[in-house]
Amino acid sequence: MPADGQSKIIADKQGDNWGLKAVRKALGTEGVRSPLACIQTTDIDATLKLVKAEYGELILDWTADARLNAFDGIIMGGALNVLGDFVQAHVFTSLLDRPAGFSTVDFHTRFLRPVPSGETYRIESRLIDRASRSAIIDTHIYRPDGKATTHITGAWQLTDRAFRLED
Numbered sequence: 001m002p003a004d005g006q007s008k009i010i011a012d013k014q015g016d017n018w019g020l021k022a023v024r025k026a027l028g029t030e031g032v033r034s035p036l037a038c039i040q041t042t043d044i045d046a047t048l049k050l051v052k053a054e055y056g057e058l059i060l061d062w063t064a065d066a067r068l069n070a071f072d073g074i075i076m077g078g079a080l081n082v083l084g085d086f087v088q089a090h091v092f093t094s095l096l097d098r099p100a101g102f103s104t105v106d107f108h109t110r111f112l113r114p115v116p117s118g119e120t121y122r123i124e125s126r127l128i129d130r131a132s133r134s135a136i137i138d139t140h141i142y143r144p145d146g147k148a149t150t151h152i153t154g155a156w157q158l159t160d161r162a163f164r165l166e167d
């Protein structure tokens with residue numbers, strides 16, 4: 001048992017832990033419907049399709065919606081940040097043995113190429129490293145031709161936030 005008296009929250013091994021099951025349910029074949037207001041407002045969740053969900057790994061296809069455009073037909077960088085944060089939160093969730101509060105503690109986005117709306121992009125997000133209460137996650141967004149458009153690195157940490165989960 002850790003020194004703080006809490007049982008371990010981040011799973012030591014890969015497999016179908018609580019978090020991975022929750023991610024597969026949330027992003028599964030019935031469609032993605034996030035309870036987060038910022039996601040509902042942008043409707044990003046309705047444009048995502050789950051390809052793969054494993055311990056520390058998530059692959060999605062995302063159809064870039066014109067409602068997220070700047071004035072020139074290119075998706076706004078802020079929308080890509082929200083998308084990256086959403087995806088990485090689900091990767092972090094896939095590590096958990098039980099429900100727990102967590103938060104982004106560091107987030108870097110590098111825009112490599114424009115992201116025009118109307119195309120479908122592949123999002124690949126993977127665990128890079130983890131500790132008992134934190135993790136580093138790397139996300140890439142790829143064009144249909146396989147070239148990277150966006151590279152996002154995030155650090156995530158368990159917190160004492162009182163999140164409420166829906167069934």
